Amino acid sequence: MLLLALDTATPAVTVALHDGTDVVASSSQVDARRHGELLLPAVDRVLAAAGAKLDAVTGIVVGTGPGPYTGLRVGLMTADTFGLALGVPVHGVCTLDGLAYAADMTKGPFVVATDARRKEVYWATYADSRTRLTGPAVDRPADIAERVAGLPAVGAGALLYPDTFPDVHEPEHVSAAALASLAAAKLAAGEELDEPRPLYLRRPDAQVPKNYKVVTPK
Amino acid sequence: MADEPLVLGIETSCDETGVGIVRGTTLLADAVASSVDEHARFGGVVPEVASRAHLEAMVPTIDRALKEAGITARDLDGVAVTAGPGLAGALLVGVSAAKAYAYALGKPLYGVNHLASHICVDQLEHGPLPEPTMALLVSGGHSSLLLSSDITSDVRPMGATIDDAAGEAFDKIARVLDLGFPGGPVIDRYAREGDPAAIAFPRGLSGPRDPAYDFSFSGLKTSVARWIEARRAAGEEVPVRDVAASFQEAVVDVLTRKAVRACKDEGVDHLMIGGGVAANSRLRALAQERCEAAGIRLRVPRPKLCTDNGAMVAALGAEMVARNRSASDWDLSADSSLPVTDPHVPGNGHGHDHDHVHEVSKENLYP
């Protein structure tokens, strides 16, 4: 087994290669505005570092978000197209699940939150590193404060809103290494992985124009 | 000819997911998935809706193009993609797909200019472009006059719209007349039964001191809307066919007059017209008439090649391969305002990064 994992649902552009037992190479860069430029060179670097051949990859693992859409789509489109060109399956993993898995929290429940912009967070709660209890959802931190009160929190979204999330744990961003490890563990256990479809959680912003604007001066 | 470059092109600058395959100047496949219906109720293209649709449609559209062309991806000599200009988020979906596809197949990647592609597509219809060629590009997103002596390296802007694109004006007037979106085809249809001389709408930027090759459609738009509103305010019926015909005449009169003048001034004896508005029947007819009178040869591709599609991107990509233009780097970005003077986005000059990457990829797949 050789899994190529990537995630662009958060400010991190992250890539990893996993041989079914261990992560053999990985790369993470944090740059919220350059997902499109950074991802392919990172894949190239990770393959080179592992001395691996792309056609040896047996599956692609991609973070499905939720996350800011433009960046999120870079990873999903790249994964889809790799799958097409290489003829290998493409598996989706919720990005928040990757963060939960990486957090290495010994006890639950806990909450994972990432930045959803517009003063909102993407969040989910977990019983343990492998078991999601609720979510993913997108909300204003103040609106969920009661529901997450007393829970330790993980992720950059939690760091942004200390009033709602006073007890924040590492890591800040998801890593493809964690995503790949989670996917490998699930595959080994015979669990189903998700479809590689984006978790947008919001409808597209689009105003239906009212009747055309009258231009005749009154 | 079998030794001509076989190139796949990907286009996602607006609301069409286009994947085309060409061999040199021969069209092999032109697969397009459009999200236009999803935008219709908004009266215009909604960028996020377009981007979501591109992600969904890309892999099936690539598959369809390969089947249509009857080739396998490994036979390709390159992958081309629209790097700009266009909607930033939409472009990025296509660029991401093209990079992953080229990388996985070990093929060179060519990020190309959407406007130059609109010109180059005519090679698939009428053979190699004459050099130089004057091009009039008119669509919902652009209205420009361009002069090219080599479509892979030299595209010179002669003039452009200073406000709205011609296609936008069609959409707006169709909305004022309650004819729906997009406006181009429906205005064309109504205009056929109307009198183009019924109402004297203004011809923008046509005075002796106005810039000779620039366009303006905002004033025309306003003038037509006011005319309609005045009729409605007076409780009179709006003569939809005459309004459509007179409005359309005002647009195509200015477009063709300026294009023919640019040809004469520059001593160019070929004019090509591309972009979605080039599908307009009156624009085609009037351009033909005026070009004939001026001794200019007119080249307009069939309507399906005028609107946004992947074949035009593949056509320009094939020309890049044929003329040995350098491939783009793996960090190619989508550039929503890529200047028309950049027909493609070459690698950063050192080349060694790129070559190295390609060597690695080739070795990866073809040991």
Ligand SMILES: [Zn+2]
């Ligand atoms: Zn176009």
